[in-house]
Amino acid sequence: MEAPSLEIPGHVAFAEGNGGLPKVLVTTPWSEAEIYLHGAHVTDFRKSGEAPLLFMSAASDFHPEKPIRGGVPLIFPWFGPREGLPSHGYARTTLWSLEETNVFAGGEVMLRFRMPTQEDLTVEYIVRVGAKLSLELAVTYTGQESISFETCFHTYFLIGDIHTATVTGLKGCHYLDKLQGALAIDDPADAIAFQGETERVYTACPETTHLIDPTLGRSIRIAKSGSRSTVIWNPWIEKSRRMPDIGDEEYLRMLCIESGNVAPDSHHLFPSSRATLRVEISSSPLPHQTQP
Ligand code: TA6
Numbered sequence: 001m002e003a004p005s006l007e008i009p010g011h012v013a014f015a016e017g018n019g020g021l022p023k024v025l026v027t028t029p030w031s032e033a034e035i036y037l038h039g040a041h042v043t044d045f046r047k048s049g050e051a052p053l054l055f056m057s058a059a060s061d062f063h064p065e066k067p068i069r070g071g072v073p074l075i076f077p078w079f080g081p082r083e084g085l086p087s088h089g090y091a092r093t094t095l096w097s098l099e100e101t102n103v104f105a106g107g108e109v110m111l112r113f114r115m116p117t118q119e120d121l122t123v124e125y126i127v128r129v130g131a132k133l134s135l136e137l138a139v140t141y142t143g144q145e146s147i148s149f150e151t152c153f154h155t156y157f158l159i160g161d162i163h164t165a166t167v168t169g170l171k172g173c174h175y176l177d178k179l180q181g182a183l184a185i186d187d188p189a190d191a192i193a194f195q196g197e198t199e200r201v202y203t204a205c206p207e208t209t210h211l212i213d214p215t216l217g218r219s220i221r222i223a224k225s226g227s228r229s230t231v232i233w234n235p236w237i238e239k240s241r242r243m244p245d246i247g248d249e250e251y252l253r254m255l256c257i258e259s260g261n262v263a264p265d266s267h268h269l270f271p272s273s274r275a276t277l278r279v280e281i282s283s284s285p286l287p288h289q290t291q292p
Pocket of ligand 1: 067080087088154199231233256258
C-alpha cells in the first residue's frame with residue numbers, strides 16, 4: 001500500500017478494491033474518480049448528479065495478471081495482439097506506483113503514476129480529476145538506439161443505448177476497417193451510427209470527437225493532443241459472447257473511443273526524446289429535444 005503521505009484528506013484516499021487490488025479514490029467539488037494501481041487503470045469517473053462517463057463490465061476480472069474490462073486501459077508498448085505476448089502490451093497488467101498527489105486551489109486533483117521500466121525508459125501517467133478528466137501518458141527515452149512503440153487510451157464510455165448513440169468529428173477521415181481485413185475507407189458520414197460489430201482504426205486523425213447520447217441526454221467530448229489515431233470499437237453480440245469478461249448484453253451500453261498512436265501512426269523515438277499522449281474528457285447535457 002502507498003505511503004499515507006500521498007493521501008489528501010477529503011480529496012485522495014487509498015482503499016482495497018475488487019480482488020483485493022489497491023485503488024485510489026478521488027473526490028473533487030465536481031466529480032469522483034477511482035484509479036487502480038494495477039495498470040494505473042482509471043475505472044470510474046462520474047460528475048455529481050450524472051451517470052458515470054466510463055463503462056465497467058460487471059464481469060471484469062480484477063486479478064494481478066489480467067486486464068480490467070472497462071474504464072481506461074493504458075495500452076503500451078504495442079496495440080492489438082502479439083504472438084505469445086499479452087494483447088495490447090503489458091502496461092495495463094503492471095503494478096504502477098503512485099509518485100505524487102496534489103490538490104489545486106480550485107479543487108482539481110492531480111495524481112502522477114510511474115510504471116516500473118528498464119533504466120533508459122521512463123513512463124509516467126498524470127491524471128487530473130475535476131469537472132473534466134484529463135489524462136497524459138509521457139514516455140521518455142534516454143537510450144542510444146531509436147525505438148518504436150504504440151500508445152493508446154483504450155477508453156470505454158458508458159452509453160444509454162448503442163442503437164441511438166452516434167460519434168461525430170470524423171467525417172472525411174481515413175480509417176482501416178478491421179472487420180474487412182483493414183480495408184482503407186474514407187468516411188463520408190457526418191456521424192457514425194452502430195448496427196453491428198464495429199472496429200475502425202482512424203489514422204492521421206488528430207480530431208476531437210463527440211459521443212452523442214440521446215438516451216442519457218448528454219454529449220461527451222474527447223479532445224486530444226499528441227495523438228494521430230482514433231479507434232472506434234463495439235464488440236456487438238457474437239464477439240461479446242466469446243469474451244468471458246463482458247456480459248452478453250453489455251455491448252448495448254458501451255462504446256470504445258480510443259485515442260493513441262497505433263499502426264502507421266506508431267511512435268519512433270530518437271535517443272533523449274519524449275512522446276506525450278493527452279486526452280481531455282468532458283460532458284455536457286444535450287439540448288432538450290423539442291417534440292416535433
Ligand atoms: O481496440 C479494439 C480491439 O483491438 C479489438 O480488437 C478487441 O480485441 C479490443 O481491442 C479488446 O482487446 P482486449 O485485448 O482488451 O480483449
